[in-house]
Amino acid sequence: MHEDHDDREGHDDREDREETGGDASSRGVERDDREFLSLERELTVLLRRARANQGEMAREVHPDLESAAYGLLVRLEECGRQRATELAAYIGVGKATMSRQLRALEQLGLIAREPDPADGRAWLVDLTEEGRTRVRRVRDARRERYVSHFSDWDRREVGELARLLHQLNRGMEK
Numbered sequence: 001m002h003e004d005h006d007d008r009e010g011h012d013d014r015e016d017r018e019e020t021g022g023d024a025s026s027r028g029v030e031r032d033d034r035e036f037l038s039l040e041r042e043l044t045v046l047l048r049r050a051r052a053n054q055g056e057m058a059r060e061v062h063p064d065l066e067s068a069a070y071g072l073l074v075r076l077e078e079c080g081r082q083r084a085t086e087l088a089a090y091i092g093v094g095k096a097t098m099s100r101q102l103r104a105l106e107q108l109g110l111i112a113r114e115p116d117p118a119d120g121r122a123w124l125v126d127l128t129e130e131g132r133t134r135v136r137r138v139r140d141a142r143r144e145r146y147v148s149h150f151s152d153w154d155r156r157e158v159g160e161l162a163r164l165l166h167q168l169n170r171g172m173e174k
Contacts, residue, residue: 054068054070054071057142060137060138061135061138062108062110062134065108066101068101069104069105072102074135075087081125081126082125083116083122083125084098084122084123084124084125087102102123102125105131109128109130109131110134111126111127111128112125112127113125
């Protein structure tokens with residue numbers, strides 16, 4: 001992994017000028033802001049690719065699965081049974097959206113809901129065995145692709161990237 005973002009293979013300062021509407025200094029952007037312009041560009045590319053990958057993974061779980069629901073399945077696979085309200089808060093959607101997504105997942109046979117014994121008004125959601133099997137299969141295949149894509153990275157670099165992404169995600173929650 002390269003320390004200096006301008007040393008990336010194929011990187012050309014002209015790309016910065018073209019994507020940001022000219023030379024940063026000519027637009028009144030401080031030279032110190034170049035890192036943030038680069039960050040914005042790289043995050044835009046990453047997020048575009050992530051959306052496409054999420055849709056692909058959702059279809060691998062089930063052809064009728066909405067891409068937005070894939071994150072719910074991953075959360076349940078990692079954390080186990082949860083209240084619908086906890087899932088909604090984690091994903092960042094309202095109760096109505098969560099209810100609609102859970103209903104669709106239930107109809108596909110990927111999750112099951114049951115009343116929360118501690119609070120009969122709340123629902124607990126968990127993966128069905130079929131849901132768990134499908135999600136694990138997709139995640140295992142995806143992990144193998146990550147191992148392949150990052151084969152020239154040192155494991156410490158991969159760990160550092162994961163740590164920084166976690167820090168970014170935590171910071172964006174605020």
